Structures are given as structure tokens and as C-alpha cells.
Amino acid sequence: KCSRQDVPHRIINLLDGFKASKTLFTASKLKVFDVLNSSESLTLEEVAGQINASVLGTERLLEAAVSLGLLERVKQRDTSVYRNTDQASRFLVSDSPVSLHGYILHCNDMVWPLFSHLENAVVEGISQHERAFGKKNEDVFQDAYYSKDEVKIRFMDAMHSIARVTGKDVATAFDLSSYKTACDIGGCTGAMAYELTKAHPGLSVIVFDLPQVIEMRRHFKPKEDDDRVSFVAGDFFKDDLPKADLYILARILHDWSDEKLHVLLSKLSKMCTPGCGLLVSEIFLDEERKSPSRALLQALSMTEGKQRSTTEYSDLLEKHGFTLRHIQHTDNLLDAMLFVKEDPNDKRT
Ligand code: SAM
Numbered sequence: 001k002c003s004r005q006d007v008p009h010r011i012i013n014l015l016d017g018f019k020a021s022k023t024l025f026t027a028s029k030l031k032v033f034d035v036l037n038s039s040e041s042l043t044l045e046e047v048a049g050q051i052n053a054s055v056l057g058t059e060r061l062l063e064a065a066v067s068l069g070l071l072e073r074v075k076q077r078d079t080s081v082y083r084n085t086d087q088a089s090r091f092l093v094s095d096s097p098v099s100l101h102g103y104i105l106h107c108n109d110m111v112w113p114l115f116s117h118l119e120n121a122v123v124e125g126i127s128q129h130e131r132a133f134g135k136k137n138e139d140v141f142q143d144a145y146y147s148k149d150e151v152k153i154r155f156m157d158a159m160h161s162i163a164r165v166t167g168k169d170v171a172t173a174f175d176l177s178s179y180k181t182a183c184d185i186g187g188c189t190g191a192m193a194y195e196l197t198k199a200h201p202g203l204s205v206i207v208f209d210l211p212q213v214i215e216m217r218r219h220f221k222p223k224e225d226d227d228r229v230s231f232v233a234g235d236f237f238k239d240d241l242p243k244a245d246l247y248i249l250a251r252i253l254h255d256w257s258d259e260k261l262h263v264l265l266s267k268l269s270k271m272c273t274p275g276c277g278l279l280v281s282e283i284f285l286d287e288e289r290k291s292p293s294r295a296l297l298q299a300l301s302m303t304e305g306k307q308r309s310t311t312e313y314s315d316l317l318e319k320h321g322f323t324l325r326h327i328q329h330t331d332n333l334l335d336a337m338l339f340v341k342e343d344p345n346d347k348r349t
Contacts, residue, residue: 023064024092025108028101032065033084033092041074041081091165098165102157109154114301127302140255140303146212156213160189160220163250166334167195170281173328173336176200176246179277183208183244185236185268186252189220190229196248197228204228206242210235236264241271250281251334253313254295255305261316269320274343278322281336284329285309294333313337 027033035050036042042050048058062082065071070088073080084093094101114121117128129137129144137143145155170192176182180202184193187207196205207214211233232242237260241247247268253261268278283295287309295307308316314324314337322339329335 019064020068021107022112023061023068024070025104025112027061027065027070028092028094028104029108030061031094032061032071033088033101034094036071036082036084037089037093041076041083043079043081047082098161100161100165102154102159102161106154106158110151111301118300121300121302125302141210142212146210152212153216153219156189156216156220159251160191162333163188163191163195166281166330166332167192168199169330169332170250170279170334170336171195171199173330174279174326174338176203176277176279179203179246181244182206182246182248183242184248184250185241185264186250187248188213190217190231191220192248192250193229194222194226197226203246204230205248206244207231208234208236208242236267241267243271245273245275246277246279247272248279248281250279253280253305253316254282254298254307255303257304257306258316260304262319265317265320269322269341272321272341274341274346276341278317278339278341279336280313280317280339281334282313283307283333284313284327284335284337287311310337314339 030051030053032047032051035047044059044062045055047062048055062071066073069085071082072085073082090096090098091100093099113132114128117131120131121128146152182196182203182205184205184207186209187193188209190207193205193207197203207229214231214233217231283292285295285307299307310327317339321341321344323342324337325340326338
């Protein structure tokens with residue numbers, strides 16, 4: 001007789017995991033969730049017509065999406081109709097306020113090709129960007145993401161969607177009421193900056209990012225403008241950073257090696273007077289480097305950076321005079337740590 005232990009459920013789920021991801025990516029790319037959002041519910045033939053796809057292929061895609069809990073199929077009179085689940089309406093429709101659509105397209109068009117070369121990535125220990133896209137990249141942003149406008153917008157859209165989903169939880173993770181000016185280093189579209197000003201009425205935020213990114217900021221401007229958010233273009237390894245009393249590093253540190261980070265962190269340290277804050281937002285690894293697997297899977301893309309635990313971030317920042325004040329696990333996609341620049345004359349031993 002078969003006991004449950006005889007069935008390798010976990011392994012079977014993993015075997016099918018890539019098919020499930022690709023089903024989500026394809027339904028998003030073909031805008032299935034958008035067409036279902038614009039009318040309450042549609043028949044198979046109506047969906048196929050609106051996404052310009054075969055009825056057979058659409059049927060298989062929709063049935064797979066129902067089995068994954070992304071869509072619902074219900075009987076209406078004599079026909080079956082499809083509609084979005086609540087999660088799909090919130091997170092998969094492309095113009096929803098917390099849409100993950102941009103990030104999903106990035107996963108499909110950028111991460112998927114990289115992961116199809118994972119075997120080479122592991123054997124060689126380097127990013128497979130050249131194999132996947134035929135181009136060498138020294139700096140993942142300047143050479144890979146920002147060399148073509150279309151890829152740049154897609155990457156910015158991906159960052160924007162994650163920042164909108166996590167922004168509020170990160171912005172409200174700590175009491176920031178003592179700070180008046182913040183600078184979001186590598187703040188991209190400003191999505192996090194707008195969440196910060198919404199959450200903290202006394203705060204204004206400067207978004208600092210590469211010129212190629214800042215020039216696109218209007219594409220991502222929220223409906224209600226907020227003049228407490230401003231943008232400054234520059235390279236955080238080479239140029240002067242804007243003055244602020246709180247610096248934000250959201251999803252920046254994991255992209256770079258310790259050596260590169262020492263360049264950025266020593267600049268930040270020089271800019272900060274005692275009492276200045278530094279908010280780090282990342283996925284934090286547990287101390288045994290066993291979870292969350294989201295971070296460990298991301299690391300397989302082999303950028304020059306690495307995923308770190310809260311102790312590793314703390315050690316890195318302490319070298320530059322920042323003391324850890326709080327850690328907040330948000331139960332969202334990103335967690336947060338708040339550091340304060342200490343007075344060098346007041347150092348406790
Ligand atoms: N902080 C944003 C967020 O959490 O959504 C974006 C994170 S994204 C992973 C990294 C950001 O750093 C990008 O917006 C990128 O343009 C910016 N960046 C990369 N290298 C930079 C540099 N040398 N100077 C300024 N910004 C840079």
C-alpha cells in the first residue's frame with residue numbers, strides 16, 4: 001500500500017514549477033487578465049478573439065490558469081465563461097495600482113532566458129547575459145538594462161511594480177517623523193519616494209538615479225503629483241550625492257560586491273552627520289542561509305552582488321559608522337532595517 005511519503009509531492013511540484021511560471025507569464029504577455037477585466041466574464045472564443053490567438057491554444061492556457069487559481073470558470077446559462085480571480089484582478093491586470101504585470105514581463109523576457117542557461121552559469125560562475133542576449137555586460141544596469149529604450153522601460157516598469165506592491169509597508173516600517181529630507185539612492189521611477197511622502201507628511205524625498213533613468217520619470221508619474229518628490233541624475237559610484245538626513249537603499253545592496261559597496265557606503269558616510277538615518281530594504285536571508293528561497297533563487301542569476309543576512313548587512317554598515325536601530329519583517333516582498341549614523345566621538349566600545 002502506498003503511504004504519503006512514497007509520493008514525492010515536493011519534487012513533482014518543482015518539476016512542474018517552470019510550466020506554471022510560463023503559464024502565468026504567457027497569460028500576462030497576451031493580456032488575458034486585461035481583456036477579462038474589461039468585461040465581467042468572457043467565453044473561450046471571445047478571449048481567443050481578443051488576444052488574437054487560436055481557440056485550441058487559448059483553451060489550454062485558460063484551463064491551466066484555472067487549475068493554478070489565476071482564473072475562474074463558471075457556467076452561465078448553457079456556456080462556460082472565464083473571469084479573473086480576486087488576486088488576478090488586483091495584481092495581474094496591467095493598470096491596477098498594485099499590478100505585478102511589469103515584473104512578470106521582466107521575468108519572461110529577461111530572467112527566463114538567463115535561467116535557461118543555468119547549467120552554464122553554475123559551471124562558469126558568471127552571468128549568462130552574453131549567451132542569452134549576445135552582449136557582454138560589465139555593469140548590469142548600464143550595459144544590459146539601459147542600452148536599449150525598450151529594455152530600459154521594461155526594467156523600470158518591473159522595478160516600479162515591485163516598489164508599488166512593497167512601498168507602503170517599507171515606508172511605514174519605522175517612525176521616520178524626525179527626518180525632513182530623504183534621498184532614495186537608486187530610487188528609479190520614484191514609486192518608493194511617493195509612498196514615503198504619502199506616509200510622512202513632513203518629509204520631502206529626492207530620487208537619485210542614473211541619467212538614463214531620470215529622463216524617463218514622466219512615464220511613471222502618479223496621477224496626483226506631489227511636489228515634495230524631486231529627481232536628481234547621477235552615478236552613485238562617481239558623482240556627489242544629494243544632501244539629506246535620511247538615505248534609502250532599497251534593493252541596491254544585493255546587486256553589488258562588498259568592494260563596490262565600500263565605495264558607495266563611504267560616500268554616504270561622509271554625507272551623513274551624526275543622527276542621519278539609513279534605511280535598507282532587501283530580502284533578508286536567515287542566518288543559516290536556508291531561506292527565503294526567493295532570495296537564493298534570485299542569486300542564481302549570477303550578478304556580481306550577493307544576498308545577505310541582517311548580520312551581514314549590519315557588519316557591512318557598521319564599518320562605515322552606521323549603527324543598527326531596528327529590523328522590520330514586513331511579510332511583504334521586502335523587509336527593512338533602519339540604521340543611524342553615530343557620532344564618532346560617542347563610540348561605545
Ligand atoms: N530602489 C528601486 C526599487 O527598490 O524599486 C530600484 C532598485 S533597482 C534593483 C536598482 C536601481 O539602482 C536602478 O534604478 C538603477 O538604475 C540604479 N542604479 C544602478 N547603478 C547605479 C549607479 N551607478 N548610480 C545611480 N543609480 C544606479
